[in-house]
Amino acid sequence: VRQETINRLMVRAARRGKRVVRLKGGDPFVFGRGGEEALELAMAGIPCEIVPGVSAAIAAPALAGIPVTHRGVTPGFLVLSGHNMDAFDRGIQAVQPNAVSLVVMMGLAERASVADSLVARGWSERTPAAVVCAASTSEQWTWSGSLAELPSVDTPGGLPGVLVVGEVVRVGEVLAAQERSRSHNEVSYGRNG
Amino acid sequence: VRQETINRLMVRAARRGKRVVRLKGGDPFVFGRGGEEALELAMAGIPCEIVPGVSAAIAAPALAGIPVTHRGVTPGFLVLSGHNMDAFDRGIQAVQPNAVSLVVMMGLAERASVADSLVARGWSERTPAAVVCAASTSEQWTWSGSLAELPSVDTPGGLPGVLVVGEVVRVGEVLAAQERSRSHNEVSYGRNG
Numbered sequence: 226v227r228q229e230t231i232n233r234l235m236v237r238a239a240r241r242g243k244r245v246v247r248l249k250g251g252d253p254f255v256f257g258r259g260g261e262e263a264l265e266l267a268m269a270g271i272p273c274e275i276v277p278g279v280s281a282a283i284a285a286p287a288l289a290g291i292p293v294t295h296r297g298v299t300p301g302f303l304v305l306s307g308h309n310m311d312a313f314d315r316g317i318q319a320v321q322p323n324a325v326s327l328v329v330m331m332g333l334a335e336r337a338s339v340a341d342s343l344v345a346r347g348w349s350e351r352t353p354a355a356v357v358c359a360a361s362t363s364e365q366w367t368w369s370g371s372l373a374e375l376p377s378v379d380t381p382g383g384l385p386g387v388l389v390v391g392e393v394v395r396v397g398e399v400l401a402a403q404e405r406s407r408s409h410n411e412v413s414y415g416r417n418g
Numbered sequence: 419v420r421q422e423t424i425n426r427l428m429v430r431a432a433r434r435g436k437r438v439v440r441l442k443g444g445d446p447f448v449f450g451r452g453g454e455e456a457l458e459l460a461m462a463g464i465p466c467e468i469v470p471g472v473s474a475a476i477a478a479p480a481l482a483g484i485p486v487t488h489r490g491v492t493p494g495f496l497v498l499s500g501h502n503m504d505a506f507d508r509g510i511q512a513v514q515p516n517a518v519s520l521v522v523m524m525g526l527a528e529r530a531s532v533a534d535s536l537v538a539r540g541w542s543e544r545t546p547a548a549v550v551c552a553a554s555t556s557e558q559w560t561w562s563g564s565l566a567e568l569p570s571v572d573t574p575g576g577l578p579g580v581l582v583v584g585e586v587v588r589v590g591e592v593l594a595a596q597e598r599s600r601s602h603n604e605v606s607y608g609r610n611g
Contacts, residue, residue, distance in 0.1 A: 252480070255486060260485030260489075263483065263593055294448055296454060306494065319513055321513070324511075399457060
């Protein structure tokens, strides 16, 4: 459904006295066009309430053990979308290579272009990178490696995913390794006891 | 309480068989030291679950009507902390002026330094800027204006706040103006009818 159609449906239903809910995955103001919809309603004189959500920009990395910020590792994080590669390139051109954590939403299909664009802009090919698919679901799938390896990662089909690039990915790797080691020990204990 | 003490308390209580909850405002992985605590627990072999939250980085602007992303206005958003101005400066030096939306958490007390640092790095003094204090509470307080005006904003004392810098602030201003106009019309209707 085109955005213009959604806007028209919202306004029409509200004018008919309906309470309209635009229920979105994640946060409506993080690449969710919530701002456009709120403006459309404002122009039509229709009041609306914005309810913030848990954004995959932060939550998907977190559920893979990756903190978008980590003291001494990064001063902050930049969130871009991979949906429109022109906008992505503008965002990447605005930031110095390897200077902040980078989260790319809707960038799974374009992971090769994302990696190429970063390396072309001077990001080290050895920069840690991660893919987190279907975070919080039973199908959650995580890969981590380097920017050089990102283009050839074979991700599960049909799942939404977030890319994370930066040293913070290593925190997730340490946590995952400890978790595996702990689970392994528990299994061993179980066998012996 | 120092972070080291918190870490020690967590590990000690967990080893005594307690279930330990570190309940934080916002998201534990956005300047919340959640990564450090998770690593500490991992080193001690103690399993932990990370529960993502609604981060003020996104939600505080949203509750003031400001979308951190807006199609055609910004390719994305950068989140920095104003708690440590050295880290803030490193983050700002890494990004081209006026290229993305900027959210500064824990930057209220340092708003003058934040504004000076941005202008010194080439951000236009006319860049829209906003302060959102105590978002989501009955004390929520919002100001918006320009980067030039930010240092002299008189904010309510004792409330936490988030700074937002970038053209997206104007979306919040349009929404707020429409809301005021609508409320005014409703009052007029009330008087006449």
